[in-house]
Amino acid sequence: MKIIRYILLPVVPIYYLVTWLRNTLYDLGIKKSVSYDFPVICVGNLSVGGTGKTPMIEYLVNLLKDEHNIATLSRGYKRKTKGFQLANETSTVETLGDEPFQFYNKFKDDILVAVDANRRNGVENLKSLENAPKVVLLDDAYQHRKVKAGFNILLTTYSNPYFKDLVLPTGDLREPRNGAKRASIVVVTKCPESLSDSEKADIINHINPEAYQHVFFSSIGYSEIVFSNDKTLNIEKLNRFTLVTGIANSTPLVKFLKDKKLDFEHLNFKDHYNFTSGDIDELCKKDLILTTEKDYMRLKQYMSLKAKLFYLPIQVVIDDNLKFNKLIQDFVRRS
Structure with missing residues (x-):
């Protein structure tokens, strides 16, 4: 390259x-x-x-x-929809993209989350809402x-x-x-x-x-707690696990986990990676999976991973x- x-x-x-x-x-x-x-x-x-x-x-x-009253407006990279989309309870990672879907999951009771590749059109649509931000x-x-x-x-x-x-x-x-x-x-x-x-x-x-x-x-800033669909664990309690990342640079996260002397293998994918059915089949063979919050938005839809999938939040x-x-x-x- x-x-x-x-x-x-x-x-x-x-x-x-x-x-x-x-x-x-x-x-x-x-x-x-x-x-x-x-x-x-x-x-x-x-x-x-x-x-x-x-x-x-x-x-x-x-x-x-x-x-x-706040709204976020993103492009919605790699989503399968076009034009302006306002997040609601029917939204998925496919309709919004992974990062806006993360915003919606985290802040849906407090803010509006919208996507539009044309930011001017997106702002105009937000302005026209009854509860405009x-x-x-x-x-x-x-x-x-x-x-x-x-x-x-x-x-x-x-x-x-x-x-x-x-x-x-x-x-x-x-x-x-x-x-x-x-x-x-x-x-x-x-x-x-x-x-x-x-x-x-x-x-x-x-x-x-x-x-x-x-x-x-x-x-x-990395959390000391990892989260799943229905429970939390202290990161120090994780036994051997598989780290799955689809982000631009996973080096800081890997260093953080290694500094804690945790035992894991790392499966590294491209940024905004769309996991295939073959990828999911392979992940189903793993006992415990830790991923980023962004990747969790793509993976949590698979029921076969639900019991073994955790994510590690970060903050600036x-x-x-x-x-x-x-x-x-x-x-x-x-x-």
Whole structure:
């Protein structure tokens, strides 16, 4: 795969030019962005792959849901439906996609969960609802510039920050690095707990934020409790098990489990993987399965796995979270 990426290096300037031109047309107002008279917060990234958007959306939901009527709006990646869909009791992972379905399962009594590949159409549909939300959280919409969010949160991982990357197809960036200037907040995600102040300062120096921008650092917080359909267990009580992951980067999770000296095998699938009947047959042969919350949304429908399937929740842990929270809350109140 790396060899192919190097072979495609001559394509990088073309991709760069096309994405730079697109952004310039939006910046100049030649291509139109629609803004709204209520708070719209976008969570996204410059790169492909997992930067922690799902736990960040959940963090924002928990921060705001008690005071505001909130909706999340996602693309609904790999769903089998088209157009605008509003989650309800008949929704499945096939109609919403795994991450929105996770939002709905977790917060269905508190928020609205919607999907639409056309974010502008999605926002308009949400506005037309009788119980229209007062705050919309756009999930993975940093490049969807038809909607002009009032507040952009850009995520970049500690292990592969955007300022060290190239645009596709040789690198992982969806657009040039200067797209980061649209962000109100830049969060360096998946940081080690041992990250020093001097290393943070060095990263901030590379980001070189504008006067209006704030930089934060976050890490992944893993639960000590695993959950199934009808019970919970302390993770230390797990005997030998099979870890099943279909996420962009399973390395931090594997490290967490190994650090606890747990005995497991790891079956690693592609991000947003659709499990086949053959996969399910193989998993049925396992005695105990631990998976991520996102993958659990795809696997829990199989009754043959019900008694042996557990998931491990995660949450984002933000350094200087009080300042971060205040920036978000102040924006929502002002808007």
